Amino acid sequence: MVMMSESLFSSSSSVFLTQDIHLESTVQDLPLYSFQVDIEEPGIALTRIFETHPFIPGVILTDRGKFVGMISQRRFLKMLSRPYGRELFLNRCIRLLHRFVTDQMLILSGNTPILEAANRAVQRDPEKLYEPIVVRLFPEEYQVLDTQQLLLAQSYLHQLATQLLHEKTQAQLIQTEKLVLLGQMVAGLAHELRNPLNCISGNARFIQESYDAVLTVLDAYEQKFPNSGKEIERLKEHFDLEFVKQDFPDLIKSIQVSSERMNQLVSSLRSFSYMDDSSKQETDIHECLDSTLLILKNRLKLAGIEVVKNYADLPPIPCYPGQLSQVFMNLIVNGIDALEERMKTDWNELPQIEIRTQIKPLSDQHFKFYNRLSKEELNFPINLFERTKDYLSIKIIDNALGIPPEIKAKIFDNFFTTKPIGKGTGLGLAISYQIIVEKHGGKLILNSTPGEGTEFEIILPLDNQKLLD
Known part of the structure; x- marks a missing residue:
């Protein structure tokens, strides 16, 4: 008995609607053909199907409703073209023909990704390259996929991936340009702020010196003329001279402290926006860390996070x-961000970020860590380590929710973010990884335990060579 699917795709053309597939699409998203014929039927039944539907790639063969194989139109016509092929196969049951084609099938699950399926298809022997593929959708449901349509889908997905990569690259270039412009703006702003701040700081010292001089003269005058008269006494009471004497030094001190803090903040902004990449600078790492913490001081305070x-x-x-x-x-x-998310839950611990710095030798423990990585992950041969070389370790540790294992592998990828739209660009960690690994020859290592927290360890060489060179 011959069976056909009522939802059969149009077979008048090998072109299909590519807008319905994407990089994660599987073979079950492609046009499939579900013609079936029992192997006890005569071979002429296959002829009728292929003559009526000349564009179908193949027919599913069943035995009492159970899948036993597939015969492609190409293979069927080839068998008929043999000497006495028509006499041998058309009037006899398909079971005889089935014996000659049982080794021609590639069977894939319906959830096989298109790119994986295409790779497996082209790895077949040359004579089987254009044979259609059998797709298993359910335990007892099999349909046929045209290899040409699979390869067209693969080509489309390659073009799509290239386009997406180009768009992401352009977006990253735009974002990088924005960061450069922002850095230049911040550097210029910091420079413009420095002049009035120096004026305030310098005048505060001058006011303090002038106040001390006025106070000295006033004290000398009061000692010389203790009875200054009712008019002077009235003025002293009106302006509360004793309070002014006590409060004025505190006012001057608060101006000096505030201007000093503003100077520190401006220095931090200038350090953060430093754009000269022509050569490395001998830098106090703790000063860089403290400058960053100063910029984030208000946010840390509002969130109640201890550093x-x-x-x-x-x-x-x-x-x-x-x-x-x-x-x-x-x-x-x-x-x-992670601690703020955790504080939204029922959590009684003190939110904390710990920063550790340490000079360490490249110990056997680190050799074991790197030996667990593949050469592709390292991007350099493992045997080029210098076992005696020291390095700087900077750890930034939080006690938030940690990072799930399925996210760890993507955490440094461009444009990958778990933050809501508008809050995260997906470039922060990717750029950080690039800065540490490519610009400084170091390593950026993630250690995270779900439910306990996350640790990022920055490893930097103590000289101008790469840590692993």
Whole structure:
């Protein structure tokens, strides 16, 4: 008995609607053909199907309703073209023909990705390359996929991937340009603020000196003329001279403290926006970290996050300070975001970000860690480590929710973000990874336990060579 699907795709053309597939599409998203014929039927039944539907790639063969194989139109016509092929196969049951074609099938699950299916299809022997593919949708439901349509889908997906990559690259270039312009603007603003701040700071000292001089003269006058008269006494009471004497030094001190803090903030902005990448600078890493924390001080305070600093004694480190400050900013902001999310839950712990710095030797423990990675992950041969070389370790640790395992593998990918639209660009960690690995020859390592927290470890060489060169 011959069976046909009522939902059969149009077979008048090999072109299908590609707008319905995407990079994650599977073979069951492509046009499939579900013609079936029992192997006890005569071969002429296949002839009728292929003559009525000349564009179908093949027919499913069943035995009492059970799948036993597939005969392609190409293979069927080839068998008929043999000497005595028509006499041998047309009037006899299809079971005889089935014995000659049982080794020609590639069977794939319906959820096989299109790109994987195409790779498996082209790896077949040359004589089987254009044979259609059997797709298993359910345990007892099989349909036929035209290999040509599969390869067309593969070509379309390659074009789509190239287009998406181009769009992402353009978006990244735009974002990078914005960051450069923002850095230049911040640097210019910091420079413009420095002059009035220096004026305030300098005048505050001058006012303090002038106040001290006026107070000295006033005290000398009161000692010389203790009875200054009722008019002077009335003025003293009106202006509360004693309170002014006590309060004025505090006012001057508050101006000096505020101007000093503003100077620190401006210095932090200038350090953060430092754009000269022509050569590395001998830099105080702790100053970079403290400048970043100063910029984020208000947000940390509003969130109630405690910052614990465990700083070791460090020498000046050759680096690009502006870029390194950007990495610190990205990692600490990620920690703040994670802690703010955790604080929305029923959580009684104190939100905390710990920053540790330490000089370490490249120990056997780290060799074991890197040996677990493949050469593709390392991007350099493992045997080029220098076992005795010291390095700087900077750890930024939070006690938030941690990162799920399925996200860890994508965390440094361009444009990957778990944040809502408008809050995250998906570039922060990707750019941080690029800065540490490519610009500084170091490593950026993620360690995270779901439910406990996340640790980012930055490893930097102590000289101008790559850590692993």
